[in-house]
Amino acid sequence: LVSLSAQSLRRILFGGTFHVFNYEWRKSFFQFREPDSELSYALETDRFQGGARAIQMVVQARIIKHLLFIRPSVSDRWTLHDVGQRDQEKALAAALSDSLWLAGQEASATVTLVTEDYCITPHLDYKMDNFTERLQLFTFSKKEDVRKFILDHIQCEEGHGVILFLYSLICSRTVDALLNLLLTGKATPHVFNGTLYFDEDGRPLEHPLQGVLSRSDVGFLHWSREQMDRGRLPQVGSMLKTPRFPVWICCINSSYSVLFSLNRSLLSDWRMEHLFQLYYYNGDTHSHHWEASSRHSDGEPEKKFPSLEMTIRTKWAGAVVDWNNILPFY
Structure with missing residues (x-):
């Protein structure tokens, strides 16, 4: 060097x-x-x-x-x-x-x-x-x-x-965006599909924003309670939500972890999505239990459920999560 x-x-x-x-x-x-x-x-x-x-x-x-x-x-x-x-x-x-x-x-x-x-x-x-x-x-x-x-x-x-x-x-x-480089080989700071030419109000962007153009071996899911409260939660595109293998990097409240399934057919056979098992690893073997907030939670799912559940629902909308006799965490 x-x-x-x-x-x-x-x-x-x-x-x-x-x-x-x-x-x-x-x-x-x-x-x-x-x-x-x-x-x-x-x-x-x-x-x-x-x-x-x-x-x-x-x-x-x-x-x-x-x-x-x-x-x-x-x-x-x-x-x-x-x-x-x-x-x-x-x-x-x-x-x-x-x-x-x-x-x-x-x-x-x-x-x-x-x-x-x-x-x-x-x-x-x-x-x-x-x-x-x-x-x-x-x-x-x-x-x-x-x-x-x-x-x-x-x-x-x-x-x-x-x-x-x-x-x-x-x-x-x-590179400028290492996470997407790791996942897809494409250096882009955006997680939506394709290229964005217009802003939220329909006005043409001076410089189009490049998103993810192809599926990767490993996927990506994102959820943040703080961003959700501010209405600024980035929308991850289907290219990252549906990888070639049932393994996802999760960014949950700015903390990174891995969610995965043992069944590869989960991504290719819609019948597998009726009932399936997921595994989760965040590198921390200590126990951190989650407790629902008793204040201002009526009608607000993001405050009634653990952040991990909300992350899972960004991929499987409306999913019912059974914690398999484990106290909910995250």
Whole structure:
């Protein structure tokens, strides 16, 4: 990595070369829970609700997709229980390579690793972080080569794995909207379908707004109590609501999590939607129960039901949610 590239990376992320990653980012990496356990499919995440956790949850969604629907199986269906360490590593490599390959528009991908050598010397226009200055870039033109390289260097991701992945995404393709880049390979800050040419009053926009143009492997659902109260809840389009696999990133009250089904037919057979089971993981294994507000809740579903239920109903309008003997949360 040359000096100019290091400065460009910092400008893309922070708008300048004097800002550095905070403690939350620096300590975030991709670490599975105990192998061969009930939660062996799950990544450990910090309780801080920041950008690093959002990226971890997107990778978690792709890990679930791989474990349930992609990896070879001797039986009809895999489960998420009792995933061994080697399968954990393979799933992580597949999830990371999937996203990087999409970011490179399915033509190439770049992986960044930290080396001992510095590519930049201290100067007044750049604040050192002892990390960006030691990056080495590896570019590949075949997706399988990306996956194998990541799998071979999976231990190198420890310590700064989320930052390395973020830098790899940017080097694969410079972006402004990382979440949609992760989901679809398209860098757009909007979640509606297609292109918007007119505003809410029907007036032509000076610059049309680009939304999501195609379905992705993993979907996206969004709900916010605060935005709902202000009448400013963004409408997620069907392209993101109906992915190829029944796995959704959820942004609920600015916190990221994953919702998924074991049944892929849920997205292709309308009869499956009459009664189906969903699973939810937000990285937090502690118990946080929800209680209905007793004030001003009459006739207002968004105040009578947990936020997770309201999120589910953005995909399945009018759905009745049975919490399966679990106290409602979120």
